[in-house]
Amino acid sequence: MNEILVLAxxxxxxxxxxxxxxxxxxxxLAGASGGAVTALLxxxxxxxxxxxLTSYADEVLVVDHGNLTDFNSAVYQPVIAEVVKSRxxxxxxxxxxxxxVDLAPSLAVALGLPLASDxxxxxxxxxxxxxxxxxxxxxxxxxxxxxxxxxxxVTVRAAAFPVEDGARSGSVTELDTPVSDEPAFRRFVQYVExxxxxxxxxxxxxxxxxxxGIKEEENLALVEELAGLLGGVVGCSRPVxxxxxxxxxxxxxxxxKTVKPKLYVAIGISGQFQHMSxxxxxxxxxxxxxxxxxxxxxxxxxxxxxxxxxxVPALKEKIAEARA
Amino acid sequence: xxxxxxxKQVPETAEADLKIAAGGKxxxxxxxxxxxxxxxNYALEExxxxxEEHDGDITIMTLGHESSExxxxxxxxxxxxxxxxxxxxxxxGGDAIATATALAAAxxxxxxxxxxxGCMASDDGATQVGVALAELLDIPHATYVTEVEVGxxxxxxxxxxxxxxxxxxxxxxxxxxxxxTGINEPRYASIMGIxxxxxxxxxxxxxxxxxxxxxxxxxxxSGTVLEELTFPPVGEGADILEGTPSEASGKLADILxxxxxx
Amino acid sequence: xxxxxxxxxxxLGCIQCxxxxxxxxxxxxxxxxxxxxxxxxxxxxxxxxxxGRPEAWNCTTCSNCTERCxxxxxxMELIIGLRSAAIEKGRIEPTIxxxxxxxxxxxxxxxxxxxxxxxWADELSVPVAAEGEAVPFLFYVGCTPAYDxxxxxxxxxxxxxxxxxxxxxxxxxxxxxxxxxEIRRMGEDGLFEMLVEGNRELFGGHEVGTIVTASPHCMNTxxxxxxEPTPDVVHYxxxxxxxxxxxxxxxxxxxxxxxxxxxxxxxxKHNGIYDEPREVLEQIPGVTFEExxxxxxxxxxxxxxxxxxxxxxxxxxxxxxxxxxxxxAVELGADYLVTACPFCLMTLEDxxxxxxxxxxxxxxxxxxxxxxxL
Numbered sequence: 001m002n003e004i005l006v007l008a009x010x011x012x013x014x015x016x017x018x019x020x021x022x023x024x025x026x027x028x029l030a031g032a033s034g035g036a037v038t039a040l041l042x043x044x045x046x047x048x049x050x051x052x053l054t055s056y057a058d059e060v061l062v063v064d065h066g067n068l069t070d071f072n073s074a075v076y077q078p079v080i081a082e083v084v085k086s087r088x089x090x091x092x093x094x095x096x097x098x099x100x101v102d103l104a105p106s107l108a109v110a111l112g113l114p115l116a117s118d119x120x121x122x123x124x125x126x127x128x129x130x131x132x133x134x135x136x137x138x139x140x141x142x143x144x145x146x147x148x149x150x151x152x153x154v155t156v157r158a159a160a161f162p163v164e165d166g167a168r169s170g171s172v173t174e175l176d177t178p179v180s181d182e183p184a185f186r187r188f189v190q191y192v193e194x195x196x197x198x199x200x201x202x203x204x205x206x207x208x209x210x211x212x213g214i215k216e217e218e219n220l221a222l223v224e225e226l227a228g229l230l231g232g233v234v235g236c237s238r239p240v241x242x243x244x245x246x247x248x249x250x251x252x253x254x255x256x257k258t259v260k261p262k263l264y265v266a267i268g269i270s271g272q273f274q275h276m277s278x279x280x281x282x283x284x285x286x287x288x289x290x291x292x293x294x295x296x297x298x299x300x301x302x303x304x305x306x307x308x309x310x311x312v313p314a315l316k317e318k319i320a321e322a323r324a
Numbered sequence: 325x326x327x328x329x330x331x332k333q334v335p336e337t338a339e340a341d342l343k344i345a346a347g348g349k350x351x352x353x354x355x356x357x358x359x360x361x362x363x364x365n366y367a368l369e370e371x372x373x374x375x376e377e378h379d380g381d382i383t384i385m386t387l388g389h390e391s392s393e394x395x396x397x398x399x400x401x402x403x404x405x406x407x408x409x410x411x412x413x414x415x416x417g418g419d420a421i422a423t424a425t426a427l428a429a430a431x432x433x434x435x436x437x438x439x440x441x442g443c444m445a446s447d448d449g450a451t452q453v454g455v456a457l458a459e460l461l462d463i464p465h466a467t468y469v470t471e472v473e474v475g476x477x478x479x480x481x482x483x484x485x486x487x488x489x490x491x492x493x494x495x496x497x498x499x500x501x502x503x504x505t506g507i508n509e510p511r512y513a514s515i516m517g518i519x520x521x522x523x524x525x526x527x528x529x530x531x532x533x534x535x536x537x538x539x540x541x542x543x544x545x546s547g548t549v550l551e552e553l554t555f556p557p558v559g560e561g562a563d564i565l566e567g568t569p570s571e572a573s574g575k576l577a578d579i580l581x582x583x584x585x586x
Numbered sequence: 587x588x589x590x591x592x593x594x595x596x597x598l599g600c601i602q603c604x605x606x607x608x609x610x611x612x613x614x615x616x617x618x619x620x621x622x623x624x625x626x627x628x629x630x631x632x633x634x635x636x637x638g639r640p641e642a643w644n645c646t647t648c649s650n651c652t653e654r655c656x657x658x659x660x661x662m663e664l665i666i667g668l669r670s671a672a673i674e675k676g677r678i679e680p681t682i683x684x685x686x687x688x689x690x691x692x693x694x695x696x697x698x699x700x701x702x703x704x705x706w707a708d709e710l711s712v713p714v715a716a717e718g719e720a721v722p723f724l725f726y727v728g729c730t731p732a733y734d735x736x737x738x739x740x741x742x743x744x745x746x747x748x749x750x751x752x753x754x755x756x757x758x759x760x761x762x763x764x765x766x767x768e769i770r771r772m773g774e775d776g777l778f779e780m781l782v783e784g785n786r787e788l789f790g791g792h793e794v795g796t797i798v799t800a801s802p803h804c805m806n807t808x809x810x811x812x813x814e815p816t817p818d819v820v821h822y823x824x825x826x827x828x829x830x831x832x833x834x835x836x837x838x839x840x841x842x843x844x845x846x847x848x849x850x851x852x853x854x855k856h857n858g859i860y861d862e863p864r865e866v867l868e869q870i871p872g873v874t875f876e877e878x879x880x881x882x883x884x885x886x887x888x889x890x891x892x893x894x895x896x897x898x899x900x901x902x903x904x905x906x907x908x909x910x911x912x913x914x915a916v917e918l919g920a921d922y923l924v925t926a927c928p929f930c931l932m933t934l935e936d937x938x939x940x941x942x943x944x945x946x947x948x949x950x951x952x953x954x955x956x957x958x959x960l
Contacts, residue, residue: 026532062378072493073455074464096451098468098485101443105455109567114547115421117450130361130551135448136337139353140344143551158486173398184562185499186462189480189492212338215697216681216837218898231527242506254486255468262364263585268339277360287562290338295556302579303562307735318570318577322586336691338701355701357691402676511676512683515690515776 002032005089006079008041008053009099011071013047018095019141021161022306024054026093030058032254033124035090037168040083044069044075052061055166062172067177071102074186075179081110082177088150091122091129096155098255104155112249114146117155120273129154137272138295153194158254159277199233204231209252212239213268213308222312227322229319233293234261237275253278268308271296288312325380325474327371328436330427330457331364332397333392334447360395363442364518367503369510370439370472374401375385378474381425383434387415396526401517407432412530417543417550420452426541427453428460429534436498438479441504443467454502459568464495591634595664599657600624606651606661611887615904616619616644620651620661627664635671636678636773642668643679644899647771647892648851665741669773669893686774689781693763694729694789695896703760706731706738712745712876715792721756723816726808729764730895730928731800734780736935737928743957744822750960756797761788765799767805767807767852772893778789782812788795793952797823802853802927805890809857815886819854823926823952827862830869837959840872843921845955847875847880848911848934849885852928863952870959878914886911887948890929908937914948 004026009016019039026037029128039057041050044066053060063079080103094100094107096118108115119130120141129152130145146152182188201207208227209211214220219236228233235252236245252259253275264282268289269275276299282304287300288308304311335356336481343352360368371382384404388393388411395408397415410430418426431439437459439577451467458465470490471482483491484504539545565575580586592598606620607613613620618641626632636642642665651661672678672687685695692700698731704714706727722952725748731741748755766781785808789797796818799805809819829835847867853859858884867875880886888908912934915923925931929952935949 011489071491097484098491101451102455102465102467105421105424105452106459108452108547109424109456109459114419115452115454115456115546117420127524128436133449134353134556135425135553136342137446137449138556139337139342141554141556143554145551147547147549183464185496186466187494189494190481191485192490192492194488195488232582238505243326243464244509248488255484256488258487263580263583284561284585286580292564293341297564298556298558298560300562302576303564304576305564306568306569306572310735311410311573313500314569314573315576318573319580319586322577322581336699340701357699359687359691456871510678510683512673512678513676514673514774515780517676517776519776529706 003036003038003087003089004091004093005038005040005087005118006057008049009040009045009095009097009230010043010049015052016095016097016155017163018097018158018189020163020323021159022093022156023053023166024164024222025161027056028278029091029122029124038087038321040066040080042079050172054170055168058168059118059170060172061175063175063177064177067179067181069186071099072182072186072188073106077103077107077110079177079179079281083175084111084151090127090151092151092153094153094155096157101154106152108153112133112210113153114149115153115155116146118157119154120157120160122156129193131140134273136271137270139276139293144242157273167191180247194248197247199250201233201235201250201252202257206230206315207235207252207259207261207263207282208265208267209235209237209238209269210240211269211275212268214240214275215236217243217245219309222309226265226312226316229316230263260294266296266300267312269296270294325374325377325438326383326436327375327438327440328378328385328434329364329368329399329404329433330439330441330453331368331395332361332386332442333358333388333395334361334445337447339488344553350558351553358394360440360448361397361445362445363503363505365510366505366507367440367442368399368402368404369502369508369573370552372511373508374438374472374474375403380437383408383436385427385430386411388424393526396546397514397518397521400524401513401522402511406565407524407526409526409528411475411528414531414538415542417546418541418546419546420448421456421547422451422541422545424456424460425545426531426534426536427457429536430529431461431545432534438498439500441500441502443469443504444516454500458500463498463500465500465502466493466495467503468504470504470507472501472507483551590630591664591667592630595627595658595660595667595721597624597628597664600628600659602655603656605654605656609650609654611648611650612644612646612889613908615902615907616899617641617901619646620665623668624659624661624664625648627665634668635675636668637672639668640900643897645850645892646887646889646894648887649855651885653855657954658785666771666773670775672772679897682772682893685893686772686777686868687768687771689764690777694733695768696729698732698733700760701733703762706741707745710745713756715756719756721755721792723755724789724794724797725757726765726797726799726804727757727929728801728804732762734928734932736932740928740931740951743949743951744800746957746960747826747835747953753828753829755757757790758778758792765804765807766940767803767892768895770811771805771891786812794819795832798822800928802850802857802859803929805960806852806856821926822857823853823863823866824859824875824954827865830866830914837869837871837956839959841870841955841959842872844874844876844919845922845924846878846915846918846920847881848888848915848923848930849882850925850930851887851891853926854882854885866952866956867924870956876918876920878918880914887935888930890933895929895932906940907935909941912937912941912943912947916943920947922948922950922955924950924955927935930932
């Protein structure tokens with residue numbers, strides 16, 4: 001194994017956590033195989049970010065160009081392709097994020113690389129890369145290898161690996177890879193923040209979150225009452241927002257809010273990783289679900305297996321008793 | 325505005341107790357209900373809404389076995405005019421890019437202004453086909469799309485980023501959009517509608533029909549190789565509070581009290 | 587050209603007397619005006635589907651309107667027809683859509699997988715017919731008693747009663763599918779036909795002689811809408827009454843409670859079964875039975891029928907009928923409001939909470955009450 005190339009992801013001038021998670025994993029892999037960790041950073045005026053990355057990579061490749069200010073896969077992809085072609089790393093790691101999924105498949109096709117997406121583990125055995133990814137909504141793990149390719153491309157699930165302190169002291173290399181103008185066929189317009197509603201769930205110490213298991217909008221009253229008893233607010237997983245039962249600003253998860261309350265009670269939420277990445281940092285997590293194999297139980301501190309429509313009313317009673 | 329919607333039939337696994345099949349490379353599908361992939365259903369609805377407003381025809385396309393024709397018939401019942409099943413044993417076991425390769429070939433002789441797919445399949449979760457397809461067709465793309473507004477020769481879309489942020493883009497037609505769930509409210513296909521649709525023809529396209537070399541698609545044409553399926557290791561996991569709803573709730577209430585939440 | 591509503595539902599007989607609306611329980615609390623719907627259908631005015639006429643979804647298909655019509659017009663069928671037209675267009679409430687799609691995929695409207703249909707019986711020994719095995723006496727559990735955690739206790743109580751009375755029966759396990767009663771009333775004719783065909787084949791394959799159902803809704807459609815030849819179909823209240831009469835079922839226990847009985851529309855109004863549940867009640871030792879004012883033919887609907895388990899009324903006004911019903915029973919001083927229908931059980935139990943009567947009265951199914959006295 002010679003080189004592991006990690007694509008640094010940033011937004012609004014900040015490097016995103018997934019970048020450090022991937023660099024940490026790449027460092028461990030490189031350490032075991034005697035390879036090198038390279039970070040690839042594209043952007044405009046990214047010198048500070050580049051120097052921060054030097055603690056995590058042996059070399060930081062920088063393409064600094066005004067056309068790279070905002071992520072646009074149509075502009076980014078040819079630049080990254082050029083770098084990958086010239087360096088021929090054994091492994092390219094891209095975050096399995098809204099940016100990564102918009103980029104990686106077209107990069108794979110353009111370069112003829114094999115792509116494994118949403119990986120939760122990457123293993124190097126000899127020179128061979130294999131990965132683990134989850135299928136069927138996290139119910140099954142699939143291990144994949146790559147067919148004879150000099151370079152394997154993977155997208156890595158956010159929060160799959162921890163962020164560790166960087167202990168490297170890499171160099172920064174400015175590349176003069178050509179950058180095209182933003183093409184007329186895909187133009188960035190703007191970022192729009194989701195409207196802020198009456199409740200900011202990220203500010204609450206107690207969140208009672210509901211998922212698909214709540215079945216009907218009118219059943220929300222049940223969890224609202226529980227939230228009231230515990231002095232908390234009601235959050236939810238994606239299906240509840242898709243159904244229009246709660247506004248988007250109540251959604252916890254990768255495409256919603258990341259929360260760190262003191263108490264998080266997940267009710268009727270199976271625990272898709274998209275949801276769990278938004279709440280796993282809560283201090284105490286309680287899960288109520290009828291499926292004992294629901295992934296949420298692996299993240300929870302306490303669990304009750306059963307029907308939420310029986311348990312939540314019982315819990316309300318018991319809390320009232322405990323208070324009395 | 326002619327639209328191709330690429331969809332996939334997937335097993336419904338949310339509530340099921342899954343079993344890994346002998347050989348360790350697949351799950352036992354027997355007994356699992358099959359249905360249109362969730363985000364694909366939203367993609368189909370988006371196509372229907374667009375053609376209702378801007379005219380045009382919808383071609384519904386899937387790569388899959390004969391059972392997946394049910395999804396095509398359901399889509400025709402909702403309003404798709406033409407149905408294509410990309411069907412060949414050579415396509416079996418293909419990864420997402422091999423699948424996109426076959427779909428791209430099937431699209432070669434179809435006239436379209438827009439291609440819609442769901443952004444992610446609920447079975448393999450690859451999140452790749454739409455974007456790979458666009459690259460293979462050499463047209464622009466966007467995925468995780470939660471808003472589509474059709475303009476003249478272009479679409480303005482909203483992409484859902486992490487943290488609830490929306491990225492607005494304008495994209496020239498033709499393009500591929502990966503549609504995210506929640507963008508609309510999918511309609512219902514009545515059983516009588518499906519029955520009427522089942523009398524209509526479904527065009528079959530084999531690898532040979534499309535001039536594809538069997539080695540470029542399916543498992544043979546895939547860059548990734550599925551080695552084995554396992555159940556995720558049971559982590560330390562939650563301390564499960566046992567008993568009747570009342571008993572378990574009582575234990576939980578005590579814990580919450582101890583921790584100062586009550 | 588499509589057949590007009592007037593022709594299809596033979597509306598010309600209508601004399602606009604308004605007896606339909608006057609007897610309609612939901613006209614009191616929603617904007618459904620049955621007479622108006624018939625008038626518009628007759629004169630070809632207004633929207634011809636429930637998408638343009640959302641109040642058509644408020645109907646609970648209690649059949650009061652049809653029963654009361656002096657000219658034999660069937661307004662309830664017209665309303666179901668308006669729903670069918672909306673379903674054909676695919677534009678229906680998501681909750682109705684999900685119930686229909688679930689029934690198509692899994693054979694039940696509750697979004698649960700077929701494999702879990704027998705979950706209620708996991709801890710019990712409930713006979714399940716092997717493939718092709720003859721079933722002279724079938725206990726058809728039904729989707730709601732099979733899947734709903736509250737209603738499961740009806741199924742459990744029934745198997746306890748069967749055991750006590752030495753009834754030899756079998757169930758169809760996970761092969762059992764939705765009866766289609768609610769599906770037809772939601773207006774999904776094609777799905778209903780599919781279910782009828784599948785169930786007839788299933789019953790035929792097991793040479794089913796008699797069916798006892800836990801729910802009056804299942805009984806209604808098997809009995810009245812499945813066509814010939816069908817097995818004999820009884821509601822469990824009829825079976826219990828005959829078992830008691832024959833001395834096969836006896837109550838050893840005592841339930842010292844004052845009870846009243848809520849007639850389910852599909853037991854009473856639709857099928858004229860008023861006496862048997864009362865006969866069972868009166869034989870339970872310790873029970874003091876008293877009628878509510880609105881009982882039997884005049885019983886108030888709970889709003890759980892006609893697909894309304896999956897849909898809230900649009901533009902509601904006034905209190906829910908189930909709440910009115912609970913208040914009536916509380917006023918009577920009853921400890922238990924007894925019903926013999928899983929939908930009534932669920933809607934009334936909800937209403938106990940929403941009307942603030944928790945602790946004052948309990949809703950209980952006749953089977954549960956009978957099992958308490960074993």
